[in-house]
Amino acid sequence: MERVRIEERPWWREQAEELGFQFHTIEGEKYWDESAYYSFSLEEVETRIEDPTAELHAMALDLVDQVVASEEKLALLDIPEAYWDLVSQSWKNREPHLYGRLDFSYGGAGPAKLLELNYDTPTSLYESGFFQWLWLEDALRHDMVPAGADQYNGIQEQLESRFRALNLGSRLHFASVWHSDEDLGTVRYLQDIAAQAGLETAYVPMEQIGFLDGQFLDRDDTPIEALFKLYPWEFMLEEEFARFIPGSPTRWLEPPWKLVLANKGILPLLWQAHPGHPNLLEACFDDGSSLKPGWARKPLFSREGANVELVLPNGSALVEPGPYGGGRFVRQALAPLPVFDGNHVLVGSWVVGDQACGMGIREDSGPITKDSARFLPHILLD
Amino acid sequence: MKRSSKVALTLMAPVSVLFVAGCSEPPVDAAVFKSVDQCAGYYDRSNCEQQFKQAEKVSEQTAPRYTSLAACEADFGAGHCATPDQQQQQQYHSGGSFMPMMMGFMAGQMLGGSRNVQTQPLYRSKDDPNTYRTAQNVPVSRGEGLVKVRPSAVKVAPVGTVRRGGFGAAAARRSSWGG
Numbered sequence: 001m002e003r004v005r006i007e008e009r010p011w012w013r014e015q016a017e018e019l020g021f022q023f024h025t026i027e028g029e030k031y032w033d034e035s036a037y038y039s040f041s042l043e044e045v046e047t048r049i050e051d052p053t054a055e056l057h058a059m060a061l062d063l064v065d066q067v068v069a070s071e072e073k074l075a076l077l078d079i080p081e082a083y084w085d086l087v088s089q090s091w092k093n094r095e096p097h098l099y100g101r102l103d104f105s106y107g108g109a110g111p112a113k114l115l116e117l118n119y120d121t122p123t124s125l126y127e128s129g130f131f132q133w134l135w136l137e138d139a140l141r142h143d144m145v146p147a148g149a150d151q152y153n154g155i156q157e158q159l160e161s162r163f164r165a166l167n168l169g170s171r172l173h174f175a176s177v178w179h180s181d182e183d184l185g186t187v188r189y190l191q192d193i194a195a196q197a198g199l200e201t202a203y204v205p206m207e208q209i210g211f212l213d214g215q216f217l218d219r220d221d222t223p224i225e226a227l228f229k230l231y232p233w234e235f236m237l238e239e240e241f242a243r244f245i246p247g248s249p250t251r252w253l254e255p256p257w258k259l260v261l262a263n264k265g266i267l268p269l270l271w272q273a274h275p276g277h278p279n280l281l282e283a284c285f286d287d288g289s290s291l292k293p294g295w296a297r298k299p300l301f302s303r304e305g306a307n308v309e310l311v312l313p314n315g316s317a318l319v320e321p322g323p324y325g326g327g328r329f330v331r332q333a334l335a336p337l338p339v340f341d342g343n344h345v346l347v348g349s350w351v352v353g354d355q356a357c358g359m360g361i362r363e364d365s366g367p368i369t370k371d372s373a374r375f376l377p378h379i380l381l382d
Numbered sequence: 383m384k385r386s387s388k389v390a391l392t393l394m395a396p397v398s399v400l401f402v403a404g405c406s407e408p409p410v411d412a413a414v415f416k417s418v419d420q421c422a423g424y425y426d427r428s429n430c431e432q433q434f435k436q437a438e439k440v441s442e443q444t445a446p447r448y449t450s451l452a453a454c455e456a457d458f459g460a461g462h463c464a465t466p467d468q469q470q471q472q473q474y475h476s477g478g479s480f481m482p483m484m485m486g487f488m489a490g491q492m493l494g495g496s497r498n499v500q501t502q503p504l505y506r507s508k509d510d511p512n513t514y515r516t517a518q519n520v521p522v523s524r525g526e527g528l529v530k531v532r533p534s535a536v537k538v539a540p541v542g543t544v545r546r547g548g549f550g551a552a553a554a555r556r557s558s559w560g561g
Contacts, residue, residue, distance in 0.1 A: 020394030130391065133389050136385070152385075153385050153386060154384065154386050156386045157386035175549075189391070189394060192391045192394050196390075196392060205550070206549050207546075210544035210546045215443075231549070238552070239548060239550070239551050240547075240549075240551070
């Protein structure tokens, strides 16, 4: 694993805007960053990222079985009691899921360490599956990277084949919150792939979903048979329409059982089930006491680093503010992100269906990866 | 090769042909039957039953509602109105109501044809008893068999007031949900 500085393609901004990548720059800050790329060997990616991803994914699915069968565990994960049946029934019916992303601390030495699973609303998908693929095509064409360079990126192909296999009916609606360009971009991307897979698709803003007579409806009052929502289950279940979900015929992507895996409480459960696993970090539920050096505290439900607290091995503490202060927390042994050229690097490893299929690299100026983290492309060289 | 063999987008790029505004909506195939038996003369019976049940369900949700039997019969004729059974009333509407009886149904999804035509109930009005009409009073055909319809004209629209805004309340707190 190596960080290689490179010239940016002069035309990339224009290309991004033409292709619907409106969020390449967020609030004036660079989000897509091609001033460098990461280079891996094929063997490194297959044995250090791809294989562990497949193994951890299978381990996580095994845990869903245990969690939905145990009221104690459902409670431990802060899943609202009124929806235990919804969650467990969706698992018993094996309602299909689309995708997830595992975040690893990995810097080229030792095993990749799982920081968390993003299994409900993972983003950076467009950048991973599409735009870094285009970058490599251009970079090869203009001799900017070694000839024969490849990329660990079968994401879009897998997504298309997954959409074909979903069997959710003929029409799939897509929803995101109305004012987020980034979420809209991700949803449009998925909608595009679903359309290429032969599904009829439609978009509805999350806030504009209607309800009448037992059915969720889109803006045209057409019933929503199946909905991909880029919106967290834990928030949906707190909102006014939540009580209509169990009785409605709408099928959901991700399905309700993903609530179990999108929850950081899964980290201590994974550790209990597989203590000492080389890709896992020791983890437990938080007892509220002060953190020892070398540990992190994370809310059960938190996104983009919000409300994460770290105490580095040297004793210095870091806290990221955020809106998730309320619920329970887990603590996890610290695997500080490796630093390349002053950047803290996070490896995001994609699973589509149950297939490990690609990778995206984020860099942040600090040790906690936030939504401001930049996305960098990568290549594989033999 | 670890990469997707190709990646392409057809909708996100602004030059997409799929967003070219269509001026006239082409009519599509659907079929009108007065009963399951009649349908079963053409198609697989279990499929017909399924479509009929679907139409009944849609009828419960979309049929015009009247507060009195007399008002309903004035539009649909004597003996052609009914009270939804008690269970349906609790499920779909509160208070007593009268609705026209289904006189036939339009099957949208059994012809290998358009997904844009929803299977739905059809009614006949007192003053034009030979014409099948949708719950929105759109005339569909004068007889049974294959018909051509414009999907937007026969779109099933639930009666009553659609509630909105029941999701997304937490959205105001953050700009993005990505994880």
